[in-house]
Amino acid sequence: MxxxxxxxxxxxxxxxxxxxxxxxxxxxxxxxxxxxxxxxxxxxxxxxxxxxxxxxxxxxxxDAPASAPATTAGPAPTATEAAAAPTSAPAASKGTPVKAPIVGTFYSASSPDAPAYVKVGDTVSAGQVLCIIEAMKLMNEIEAETGGVVREILVKNAEPVEYGQTLFIIE
Incomplete structure (x- = not known):
């Protein structure tokens, strides 16, 4: 560069x-x-x-995906996270949150006509791609850090996400 x-x-x-x-x-x-x-x-x-x-x-x-959960004392919650807090607070104690390592647009599949990477109830393994976050026209695959069952998907397809926002709950 x-x-x-x-x-x-x-x-x-x-x-x-x-x-x-x-x-x-x-x-x-x-x-x-x-x-x-x-x-x-x-x-x-x-x-x-x-x-x-x-x-x-x-x-x-x-190590962006691996460092995301380590930011528990990270930035103050955004307006989006504060609004979603009542729904995601009980679930956070039941599983491991997968947080956005960057700001961008959330995509649940590799293309509009492709099936979603994961659905609620799917079993995932560590390293498996869960979604894509587009930032500055770069597609960043977000991988599961731990194996388990996807209990919640807290973001809708093509929705903007903030740094540190919880995307999934894996139990």
């Missing part, structure tokens, strides 16, 4: 309402986060904060 490409990405993200961005192409990994975690709950009155690259982006990005 050359500096001009990076400048174009930063300019596009500055003009968009994007708080986190991840890009993986070949051996190049990039993860950007804008503003403090509290900015996810309440917008800042002074405008967008500058982008900052984390000190170790490659391990975070390479």
């Amino acid at each position: 050359n500096p001009d490409d990076l400048k174009q990405i930063l300019a596009a993200l500055t003009n968009a309402d994007v708080r986190e961005f991840a890009l993986r192409t070949g051996s190049f990994d990039l993860q950007l986060k804008r503003g403090p975690q509290a900015a996810l709950a309440a917008p800042a009155a002074s405008g967008p904060a500058p982008f900052a690259a984390p000190s170790a982006p490659a391990p975070q990005l390479a």
Whole structure:
């Protein structure tokens, strides 16, 4: 990736309402986060904060699905998560949540005419693809971290998802 490409990405993200961005192409990994975690709950009155690259982006990005459950003390719940909290709170104690490692659009299948990767009641194994999250025209397969039975699917097809939002409950 050359500096001009990076400048174009930063300019596009500055003009968009994007708080986190991840890009993986070949051996190049990039993860950007804008503003403090509290900015996810309440917008800042002074405008967008500058982008900052984390000190170790490659391990975070390479292990993104594995690191998602470890963020239990992560960002404050978004309006979408707060609205969904009553429905997902009892289920969270009965199984393992699968959380979105990135912001994007949730897709339950590889194409509109293909069957869904999983349905409620399906048995899944660790590493099995559960869904796709599209971010910046990149399709990111989200895999199960543990085996079990899919008890809940908390997101509808083609719905936008936030970082850390619970997508599935696997028991």
